[in-house]
Amino acid sequence: xxSTESDKQRIVPHGLLRELGxxxxxxxxxxxxxxxxxxxxxxxxxxxYDAELLRQRLRRVRLAFGEQVQxxxxxxxxxxxAVASVLREAGAGVELASAGELxxxxxxxxxxxxMQFAGPAKGLNELRAAIELGLGCLNLESESEFEAIAALCxxxxxxxxxxxxxxxxxxxxxxxxxxxGGCSKFGVDxxxxxxxxxxxxxxxxxxxxxxxxxxxxxxxxxxxWLRGAEALLALAHxxxxxxxxxxxxxxxxxxxxxxxxxxxxxxxxSDAGSGLCELxxxxxxxRYFLELGRFLAAPAGLYLTRVVQTKSSAGQVFALVDGGxxxxxxAAGMGxxxxxxxxxxxxxxxxxxxxxxxxxxxxxxxxxxxxxxIEDVLPELKxxxxxxxxxAGAYGASYSxxxxxxxxxxxxxxxxxxxxxxxxxxxxxxxxxERQLLPEGLLS
Numbered sequence: 155x156x157s158t159e160s161d162k163q164r165i166v167p168h169g170l171l172r173e174l175g176x177x178x179x180x181x182x183x184x185x186x187x188x189x190x191x192x193x194x195x196x197x198x199x200x201x202x203y204d205a206e207l208l209r210q211r212l213r214r215v216r217l218a219f220g221e222q223v224q225x226x227x228x229x230x231x232x233x234x235x236a237v238a239s240v241l242r243e244a245g246a247g248v249e250l251a252s253a254g255e256l257x258x259x260x261x262x263x264x265x266x267x268x269m270q271f272a273g274p275a276k277g278l279n280e281l282r283a284a285i286e287l288g289l290g291c292l293n294l295e296s297e298s299e300f301e302a303i304a305a306l307c308x309x310x311x312x313x314x315x316x317x318x319x320x321x322x323x324x325x326x327x328x329x330x331x332x333x334x335g336g337c338s339k340f341g342v343d344x345x346x347x348x349x350x351x352x353x354x355x356x357x358x359x360x361x362x363x364x365x366x367x368x369x370x371x372x373x374x375x376x377x378x379w380l381r382g383a384e385a386l387l388a389l390a391h392x393x394x395x396x397x398x399x400x401x402x403x404x405x406x407x408x409x410x411x412x413x414x415x416x417x418x419x420x421x422x423x424s425d426a427g428s429g430l431c432e433l434x435x436x437x438x439x440x441r442y443f444l445e446l447g448r449f450l451a452a453p454a455g456l457y458l459t460r461v462v463q464t465k466s467s468a469g470q471v472f473a474l475v476d477g478g479x480x481x482x483x484x485a486a487g488m489g490x491x492x493x494x495x496x497x498x499x500x501x502x503x504x505x506x507x508x509x510x511x512x513x514x515x516x517x518x519x520x521x522x523x524x525x526x527x528i529e530d531v532l533p534e535l536k537x538x539x540x541x542x543x544x545x546a547g548a549y550g551a552s553y554s555x556x557x558x559x560x561x562x563x564x565x566x567x568x569x570x571x572x573x574x575x576x577x578x579x580x581x582x583x584x585x586x587x588e589r590q591l592l593p594e595g596l597l598s
Contacts, residue, residue: 168505169413169420170453170497170544170545171499171504171505171544173207173453174204174207174453174456174544176504176505177505178503178505179503179505180503181501181502181503182499182501182502182504182542184202184204184456184569185204185205185206185207185569185570185571185572185573185574186569186571186572187569187572187573187574189202189456189458189501189540189542190501190502190540192458192567192569192574193458193460193501193540195574196565196567196574196576196580197565197580198458198459198460198476198477198540198564199457199458199459199460199475199476199477199481199564200457200458200459200564200565200566200567201455201456201457201458201481201546201550201551201564201565201566201567201578202455202456202458202566202567202568202569203232203234203236203237203451203454203455203547203566203567203568203569203577204454204455204568204569204570205240205568205569205570205571206570206571207453207454208237208240208241208244208450208451208454208547209240209241209244211449211450211451211453211454212225212241212244212245212246212450213244214423215423215427215444215446215449215450216245217427218423218424218426218427218428219426219427219430219431219444220427220431222431222434222442223406223430223442223443223444224247224441224442224443224444225245225246225247225443225444225446225450226246226247226248226249226270226405226443226444226445226446227241227242227246227247227248227249227446227447227450227451228249228408228445228446228447228448229248229249229250229251229255229258229259229447230250230251230255230447230552231447231448231450231451231452231548231549232447232451232455232547232548232549232550232552233254233255233258233552234566234568234577234578235258235261235262235577236262236568236575236577237451237547237568237577238258238259238262238264239262239263240568240570241450242262242263242264242268243263246450247264247268247269247270247290247443248262248264248268248269248270249269249270249271249272249445249447250269250270250271250272251271251272251273252273252280253277253279253280253283256269256271256280256283256284256287266287266288266289266290267288267289267290268290269287269289269290270289270290270291270292270293270317270405270443270445271284271289271291271292271293272293272295272319272366272368272445273293273295274295274296274339274340275295275339276295276299278302278306281299281302281303281306282306282310284314285303285306285307285310285312285314286310286312289315290315291315291316291317291363291403291405292314292315292316292317293316293317293318293319293366293405294316294317294318294319294342294350295319295339295340295341295342296342297342297346297350297353300316300350300353300354300357300360303316303359303360304357304359304360307359307360308359312359313358313359313360313361314359314360314361315360315361315363316354316360316361316362316363317362317363317364317365317366317403317405318341318342318347318350318351318354318362318364318365318366319340319341319342319365319366319367319368320341320342320344320347320365320366320367320386320389321338321340321341321342321343321344322344322367322369322382322385322386322389323343323344323345323385324381324382324385340368341366341367341368344389347365347389347393348392348393348396351393351396351397352396352397355397362401363401363402363403364390364401364402364403364404364405364440364441365386365389365390365393365401365404365405366404366405366407367382367383367386367405367406367407368407368408368409368445369382369407369409370409371409371448372409372411372412372448373409373410373411373421374411374413374418374419374420374421376421376422376423376425376426376429377425377429379409379410379426380425380426380429380430380433382406382407383406383429383430383433384433386404386406387404387433387434387437390404394438400438400439400440401440402440402441403440403441403442403443404440404441404442404443405442405443405444405445406430406442406443406444407444407445408444408445408446408447408449409448410423410426410446410448410449411448411449412448412449412452412453412545412548414452414494414496414497414544414545415494415495415496416494416495421449447548447549448548448549450548451547451548452545452546452547452548452549453544453545453547454547455545455546455547455548455550456542456543456544456546456547457477457481457482457485457542457543457546457550457564458477458501458540458541458542458543459475459476459477459478459481459517459540459541459543460475460476460477460538460539460540460541461473461474461475461535461536461537461538461539461540461541462474462475462476462537463537464535464536464537469512470512470513470514471512471513471514471534471535472513472514472515472516473513473514473515473516473535473539474515474516474517474518475515475516475517475518475541476517476518477517477564478516478517478518478519478524478526478561479517479519479521479523479524479525479526479554479555480517480519480524480554480555480556480557480558480559480561481550481551481554481556481563481564482543482546482550482551482554483553483554483555484496484549484550484553484554485498485526485527485543485546486517486523486524486525486526486527487527488523488553488554488555494527495527495528495529496526496527496528496543496544496545497543497544497545498515498526498528498532498541498542498543498544499532499541499542499544500532500533500535500539500540500541500542501539501540501541501542502539502540503533504542506532506533507531507532507533508531508532508533508534509531513528513532513534513535514528515528515535515541518559518561519558519559519561520559526543551563551564551566556581557586560583560585560586561581562580562581562582562583562585563578563580563581563585564580564581565578565579565580566578
């Protein structure tokens with residue numbers, strides 16, 4: 155699908171390309187390895203991640219916020235154990251939201267003390283596993299979740315470290331996806347927090363560490379995020395006065411935006427960092443946390459797909475590719491209120507632009523939704539052309555309907571300073587039968 159954005163609003167993905175080290179007129183590489191070589195070795199469609207760029211993104215955050223703030227990698231953004239391992243080795247903790255992510259975090263080498271478990275509707279088996287492992291913190295989303303944790307701990311003779319996720323009265327109106335303010339399945343309403351805190355204090359099987367917030371995702375206004383942080387800090391002060399003790403930790407969430415479409419500004423990381431440091435000046439000694447997934451991983455990843463056919467239809471040219479929305483749904487606009495163009499480039503010359511070619515890019519699925527929203531500025535695409543979708547290191551395959559039409563899943567490769575490592579094998583046609591059963595006696 156072509157964008158109808160005005161020329162003034164066109165995406166020119168130079169910022170994302172510069173972060174990849176790309177130059178005009180040169181074939182695109184990642185981590186010192188030409189993408190054409192990776193596609194030849196591992197096939198397409200293919201996800202590729204740059205380990206050094208992951209480290210650089212984490213360093214940028216730590217430099218902006220200082221040593222007093224610990225960064226947690228939100229595993230939901232990219233549940234690849236190798237990606238998580240790179241960030242763990244670089245100093246990140248991990249935020250997880252399921253028993254599967256708990257298994258991934260353990261495989262990636264995170265210590266239980268470096269893990270925090272968030273998310274609504276945690277199952278009893280998930281809570282039991284987290285309690286038995288002794289996670290650093292369980293973030294409570296409701297009063298009933300506290301009751302379930304307290305009962306499990308009492309039965310097992312254990313004690314859980316918990317924090318209350320707060321649904322602040324004022325959410326982040328500038329978030330791409332708002333997750334706080336008003337009626338929400340996330341967190342405990344701000345006015346209900348003190349009563350729950352008192353209940354936790356009276357519970358011998360739970361230790362209240364502090365408070366947690368997560369305003370939303372794709373927040374592009376640092377000032378709005380800081381207002382949320384200030385509100386959480388003010389609530390912590392009131393709660394500490396009521397409880398007669400200091401809280402050990404505050405988690406300010408994250409959701410920092412990565413621009414992927416026209417008109418979307420960069421998140422002012424340095425402003426957010428200096429602003430939070432100012433808010434925390436003179437505060438009691440606590441542990442402070444940020445949770446970041448997309449901001450760390452998205453720019454460090456690419457989704458590669460190859461043109462297998464071209465065709466003309468009603469005066470327009472279709473480039474049909476071997477990848478699609480089943481692998482990278484976000485680039486096809488899935489889950490977005492408004493389908494916006496996603497940055498895509500030709501790997502042979504990522505800076506080549508040719509306005510008005512009238513091309514569209516579609517995948518192999520039997521649905522009109524399987525069309526990438528692009529700008530009408532790509533050079534003429536021919537059969538065999540290798541394309542790279544940028545900002546694909548977060549919410550890629552795991553956010554996509556991989557089972558639709560039973561195409562195999564793409565392989566995933568991690569590159570690191572000129573070396574490439576296969577970190578997830580490509581799927582096979584036989585995967586369509588995985589976990590299926592044909593019971594004997596079902597058919598005559």
